[in-house]
Amino acid sequence: MLSQSDYEASELFLEHSKAPRPDKVHIGLVQLSTDHSIERDLNMLVGSSAMVFSNRVYYSSAMTKEALAEISRGITQSAELIATGLPMDVMAFGCTSASIVIGNEKIRELLTANTPGIPATNPWAGALAAFKHLKAKRVSIFSPYPTEVNYPLYRQLAAEGLEVPTIGALRIEKDTDITTVSFDSMLEGARRILAQAPTDALFMSCTNLRALEHIDELEAEVGVPIVTSTQAMFWHAMTLVGKQPGIEGFGQLLKG
Numbered sequence: 001m002l003s004q005s006d007y008e009a010s011e012l013f014l015e016h017s018k019a020p021r022p023d024k025v026h027i028g029l030v031q032l033s034t035d036h037s038i039e040r041d042l043n044m045l046v047g048s049s050a051m052v053f054s055n056r057v058y059y060s061s062a063m064t065k066e067a068l069a070e071i072s073r074g075i076t077q078s079a080e081l082i083a084t085g086l087p088m089d090v091m092a093f094g095c096t097s098a099s100i101v102i103g104n105e106k107i108r109e110l111l112t113a114n115t116p117g118i119p120a121t122n123p124w125a126g127a128l129a130a131f132k133h134l135k136a137k138r139v140s141i142f143s144p145y146p147t148e149v150n151y152p153l154y155r156q157l158a159a160e161g162l163e164v165p166t167i168g169a170l171r172i173e174k175d176t177d178i179t180t181v182s183f184d185s186m187l188e189g190a191r192r193i194l195a196q197a198p199t200d201a202l203f204m205s206c207t208n209l210r211a212l213e214h215i216d217e218l219e220a221e222v223g224v225p226i227v228t229s230t231q232a233m234f235w236h237a238m239t240l241v242g243k244q245p246g247i248e249g250f251g252q253l254l255k256g
Contacts, residue, residue: 021086021087022051024046024048024049024050024051025049025050025051025089025090025237025238025241025243026050026051026053026086026087026088026089026090027046027050027051027052027053027088027089027090027091027092027234027237028053028054028079028082028083028088028090028091028092028111029042029052029053029054029055029082029091029092029093029094030054030055030056030057030075030078030079030082030091030092030093030094030111031054031055031056031057031094031095031207032056032057032059032071032094032095032098032175032207033056033057033058033059034059034061034175034176034208035056035094035095035175035207035208036176036179036208037179037207037208037209037210037230038094038207038208038230039052039054040210041207041210041212041230041231042230042234044212044213044250045212045230045231045234045245045247045250045254046234047247049238049243049245050234050237050238050243053082053083053086053088054082055078055079055081055082056078057071057074057075057077057078058071058074059071059095059098059175061174061175061176062173062174062175063097063145063146063148063149063172063173063174063175064146064148064149065101065148065149065152068095068097068098068100068101068102068149069098069101069102071095071098071102072098072102072106072107072110075093075107075110075111076110076111076113076114079091079110079111079112079113079114079115080113080114088115088118089118089119089241090118090119090120090121090237090240090241091111091112091115091118091119091120091121092111092120092121092122092233092237093107093110093111093120093121093122094122094123094207094230094233095122095123095207096122096123096124096127096205096206096207096229097145097149097153097205097206099122099123099124099125100124100149100152100153100156101149101152104122104124104125104128107120107122107125108120108125119240119241121233121236121237121240122233123205123206123207123229123230123232123233124156124229125233125236126229126232126233126234126235126236126237127203127205127227127229127232128160129232129235129236129239130201130227130232130235130236130253131160131162131201131203131227133253134200134201134225134227134252134253135200136162136200136201136225137162137163137200138162138163138164138165138197138198138199138200138201139157139162139163139164139199139200139201139202139203140164140165140166140167140168140193140194140196140197140199140201140202140203141153141154141157141164141166141167141168141193141202141203141205142168142186142189142190142193142202142203142204142205143167143168143169143170143205143206144169144170144172144178144181144205144206144208144209145169145170145171145172145205145206146169146171146172146173147169147171150167150169153167153205154167165196165197165198165199166193166194166196166197166199167193168189168192168193170185170189175206175208176208178206178208178209179208179209179210181209181210183210183214186204186209186211186214186218187214187217187218187221190202190204190218190221190222190226191221191222194222194223194224199224200224200225201224201225201226201227202218202222202224202225202226202227203227203228204218204226204227204228204229205228205229206229207229207230207233209228209229211226211228212228212230212231212250213250215228215231215250215251216249216250216251219251219252225251225252225253226251226252227251227253228251231250231251231253231254232253234254235253235254
């Protein structure tokens with residue numbers, strides 16, 4: 001066995017050149033510790049256009065305003081630990097209800113505290129931008145949340161000048177249970193909501209709700225655009241850096 005000095009003398013030194021950063025949109029994502037769906041859904045969307053680099057922030061899973069507000073304490077630290085040394089093009093926070101409770105501007109500040117100047121989004125900011133893009137004035141809601149979370153959602157929609165004909169609520173108490181909602185339940189809920197009153201778009205809230213792959217089928221069934229949390233966040237992240245996704249199979253919003 002060689003001594004360290006003999007090994008160092010015999011080691012073959014190789015030179016290398018530097019490859020450029022991959023020519024894709026780099027999205028830095030802070031997701032919840034309880035989210036079982038957002039990674040899977042984003043993997044269906046990014047294709048050759050984007051790359052997602054993520055970290056998680058602790059969440060107790062309780063669907064209360066207090067528990068959602070508490071998430072804000074860990075967002076900046078989580079964002080700071082995303083792919084150290086690799087510049088991001090846009091930052092994203094993957095929780096709709098927490099973004100509603102904490103506020104879009106505060107979320108942006110927390111996400112970019114250590115990377116000022118980078119654009120930032122979240123599912124709620126993305127949804128609001130999507131409604132404007134789709135020219136939707138009347139937006140109904142399919143919500144998995146309990147009433148104490150739904151009311152702030154309703155108030156913010158109203159504050160944006162949008163009509164809210166119907167909010168259909170599953171009233172699920174734990175975030176980890178939202179991922180188990182079946183497609184049949186989504187379809188029946190969407191039908192009931194749209195039967196109540198005319199609407200321009202249906203927002204299916206929560207990144208843990210596995211609605212993404214069903215958007216085309218739901219749109220064909222109910223006859224209005226379907227906006228989901230992850231779909232809207234991804235679309236908004238791409239448009240913030242001047243890219244139009246142009247993806248088939250995931251609803252009118254992403255078709256371009």
